[in-house]
Amino acid sequence: MSTVAVIDYGMGNLHSVAKAVEHVGRELDLDISVSITADAKTIAQADRVIFPGVGAIRDCMAEINRLNVGRMVAEAMQTRPVLAICVGMQALMARSEENGGVDCLGLTQGDVRYFGDELRDRSGAWLKVPHMGWNEVRQSRKHPLWEGVPDGSRFYFVHSYYVETSREDLVAGKTTYGEEMVSAFADRNIFATQFHPEKSQTAGLRLLGNFLKWRGES
């Protein structure tokens, strides 16, 4: 049996992601056990780790720091596949503009920016923030988690901040909303998505299935 730990640092609803992973495990006939946990030992022993997150970064980082989650993620990514989702992805970066500027974990190279209140598309139309709904993800590079996911598939997003990085080689997917942003990110054993695969129906479940089969790096 293989184990998946969904890190619970008290922010938001982790049931969706746990349920989706369990569902995919059953569909693929994999013997997996999913736990929603903040327990360092359970996370250290899990074969795969999911680092989710919703809500405001300041509150998330406060709990991440209080529970020492950064160390758990840093340790996991040395040896095992880690999937970071939404604010989980943002928390891996160096710093976020949200809440007047918040230091994040700095486990990879990038920063988190605000869309701004005057975001417009190419035709000049005003774009709503948060970026909420289904948008296209263009795959920037090959990766085991993209296996069988058609390039340009739509995934479900809900966020007001996005990741920017100078390390083009770490960008796994891009999406346009007013400007081009990083919607998927891959660094060694980490795969991170700004979108919610657990809410993205067929394409999202496929990505989660790929994560359950991925052995890390690529």
Added chain:
Amino acid sequence: MGLAKRIIPCLDCDNGRVVKGVRFVDIRDAGDPVEVSKRYCDAGADEITFLDITASHEGRATTVDTVRDIAAQVFIPLTVGGGIRTLDDIRMMLNAGADKVGINTAAVFDPPFVRAAAERFGSQCIVVAVDAKQVAGDAEPKWEIFTHGGRKSTGIDAIEWCTRMVDYGAGEILLTSMDRDGTKSGFDNQLNCAVSSAVRVPVIASGGVGTLEHLAEGVLEGGVDAVLAASIFHFREFTIEQAKRHMAARGIEVRLSGGTV
């Protein structure tokens, strides 16, 4: 290409069954909510909204079970509304697998509740549902917020109310025209336009859909980000896929491959 406009089927549920009241009377049974949700999801629905209209206290437990059953099988966003009055109500629905909750009456009677909810759970899961009714003429239209299924006026201006709810942390506005709800005569797109251009968060239009063109008009004339409909889908007058194709043919960006990839 960019963000798709969303089509959201709404399930009004009473004691564990999908129903649709025309102007909140003459309730017709439209099936099992879990089966209906799955069918919509497979047909490419972008989200599901589940509105609990169960009056009794015992019925609430059924609702939680139903939400849990839907969430275990449907992997698109699920919003649950109806009777959400406390932070515990929200927690209970999120724990059952809802992604967002719709707050309506409680927001009117206790606006700071919306702020508390957004601070605790994040704006992304707080949808404020607004029931608006036109109270002044077409030349300079005005709308007010109504409660109790459109029977009681509150005297609150709808546009100001939506702006205030967004300031309090609402992540989305679900805007229902009480004049149009159940009439199948199309959205109130003047209302949709007025709210959508006043708030920076997404607006979902609701109330009045009778044809596929009405859905397209909500986006093209009302400027909304998502369209919600119940009866045209429940009684299989149209499928979600037909709705998507119609909107695409009218030049609206939609997610077409949803159910088939």
